[in-house]
Amino acid sequence: MAYYQIFPAMLLSLTGLSGCVATVPPVEVTRFHNATSEQIVPGSISIERVQLEGTSLNLEQASYSAAVMRELQRIGFTDQGAEGDQSIYITRVTVEQNRFSPGARRSPVSVGVGGSTGSYGSGVGVGIGINLAGKPKDRVATELSVRIFRRSDGQAIWEGRSQVEAKAGSPAAQPGLAASKLAEALFRDFPGESGTTIRVP
Template structure:
């Protein structure tokens, strides 16, 4: 019986995990490059954020790590000893804003915390009562990245990824958003230029 309970627990945990994964919203990605005529040769990179808010240093660290991981996956390496001599400079801009249920977008960046509990409820006997309240606002996260040659400053690749997630949901948290956006942005690198795709 104990073995069966353990097995049942594993099945339940797996289903919950897969449910969380499928609940992750899709990412809209657009990329621009001229790789067909001038192939991008991977080399060493240094990553720099176009920082507009010093209070979000932890969030920027998450994006630095996520971008480096994806850059390494497609063949680049980190310039560790002297970043001033890297082959490429990768600069990125991060913007987070609130998209209200009515469609208005707040221009200010926000910090998002976790939330617990549920606001929805249902009653049996064939009678449904919606107690969920008004629709939640969404957190819009935009990540823009440029890869430029250090020697002459020429941009060889640039891309933008955007995701919308309900406020308070796991997908709205900086860490998960960083991984999701970076992974989508560098999927099938360098990607098709000038086309917006949706990555699930």
């Protein structure tokens, strides 16, 4: 009898623990725009479809595109839906994942809008210590890149990239959990300070 009383309590505690483990690390965000000279006025927008090879890649792209659209609607843009070719703005969503060993150096990425260009790196320090648990697991860097264009002249008015790093195989390295976090961080305080890299917890 006691076993049936204890088991649900243990299951509940493990469920709560798994929720804590699935948290996403801080996100690095960099944005570029010319909002100081030309105000960005929200309007109808459509997401440009990117053709990817492989079913899993297409599913991942769809999850990130949906997360981006939710954030765009939150800040005042309207989803043009089936009549996307009539929208005022077009947005291009790109997702990239890179797997690397702890301590490996990665090249900075450059982005620019309207001729102004900037670059940013990971900004993550590497600690040195004695590891008694064996070889550290590889890490996965997931980067969400979004560019917003004006349809009338094809001019890019805003672009940004958000990136998160997590251990390979962890929930935070999976697209389902990372998509919402990366999109939310990217559009926080839109349009954001141009050319500045921030960390969003």
